[in-house]
Amino acid sequence: MSSTIAPRQVTKLSPLVRRVTQDNPGPMTGSGTNTYLVGKESLFVIDPGENTDEHLDALMRAVDRTPVAGIAPSHAHPDHWPLAPRLAEALRTITFGFKAHNGYSPMSTLSDGEVVRGVGWSLKVLHTPGHVSDHLSYLLTEEKALFSGDHVMGWSTSVIARPDGSLNSYLASLERLVTMDIAVIYPAHGEPVYQARARIEELIAHRNLRTRQVLEALHAGLDTAPAIVRRIYTEIDPRLYPAAVQSVLAHLDALIQSGQVIIKHQSASPFLSIYALP
Numbered sequence: 001m002s003s004t005i006a007p008r009q010v011t012k013l014s015p016l017v018r019r020v021t022q023d024n025p026g027p028m029t030g031s032g033t034n035t036y037l038v039g040k041e042s043l044f045v046i047d048p049g050e051n052t053d054e055h056l057d058a059l060m061r062a063v064d065r066t067p068v069a070g071i072a073p074s075h076a077h078p079d080h081w082p083l084a085p086r087l088a089e090a091l092r093t094i095t096f097g098f099k100a101h102n103g104y105s106p107m108s109t110l111s112d113g114e115v116v117r118g119v120g121w122s123l124k125v126l127h128t129p130g131h132v133s134d135h136l137s138y139l140l141t142e143e144k145a146l147f148s149g150d151h152v153m154g155w156s157t158s159v160i161a162r163p164d165g166s167l168n169s170y171l172a173s174l175e176r177l178v179t180m181d182i183a184v185i186y187p188a189h190g191e192p193v194y195q196a197r198a199r200i201e202e203l204i205a206h207r208n209l210r211t212r213q214v215l216e217a218l219h220a221g222l223d224t225a226p227a228i229v230r231r232i233y234t235e236i237d238p239r240l241y242p243a244a245v246q247s248v249l250a251h252l253d254a255l256i257q258s259g260q261v262i263i264k265h266q267s268a269s270p271f272l273s274i275y276a277l278p
């Protein structure tokens with residue numbers, strides 16, 4: 001279930017973190033895209049969101065006259081990055097990202113382990129591929145707070161957006177976070193997660209369960225992704241059906257990579273490809 005967060009209001013979440021949620025709720029965005037403003041005397045903007053006048057105005061009001069060190073979408077999906085260039089121009093600052101991707105061209109690229117600093121804050125850059133290949137998360141060292149983008153969501157599991165996303169990368173990125181000292185997760189959609197480790201472990205367990213269910217479905221003779229979805233996702237919002245098929249395909253990809261599943265017939269449409277146990 002998705003919670004409702006009032007759009008365009010500035011919510012102070014901690015001494016260094018404020019949130020402004022975009023008015024774009026939906027089955028894939030929950031209550032909308034959360035834009036985070038980090039810092040007090042100088043700011044960093046994470047996940048500026050979709051390119052709308054309303055959200056631009058809301059962010060400009062929240063920033064007021066404070067200098068902005070940069071703007072960073074967690075990844076180049078259409079509910080995260082498109083406002084970045086316009087906001088950067090309005091605030092006279094620069095855009096960041098892992099790489100040019102999906103139509104987004106960051107002015108400056110960041111790599112894993114780099115640290116971005118402003119007055120009173122430092123953000124450690126973590127490359128967390130899986131949902132998509134260019135996904136970055138940011139760890140605010142001063143508050144042990146992780147800005148997780150769509151890698152860890154507040155209200156749902158992440159979609160593995162094939163072919164750019166990968167379940168094996170997603171799980172490796174989660175396993176890495178489990179070892180870190182994180183007090184709170186601020187996702188791009190939904191409320192803060194204060195039981196950080198428990199939530200990450202839950203997501204890993206959920207994926208392992210799905211992997212077992214996909215293997216069981218194949219054992220039972222189901223051999224296409226839609227047939228497997230119908231068996232596993234018994235109560236699903238029809239709007240999320242394509243996402244469920246993508247998820248099952250991501251599990252099948254990972255099982256093929258590890259030699260536990262083979263493709264019997266590859267179709268141009270992955271919905272029609274036929275899978276089997278080796």
Ligand SMILES: [Zn+2]
Binds near residue numbers: 075077131150
């Ligand atoms: Zn996304």
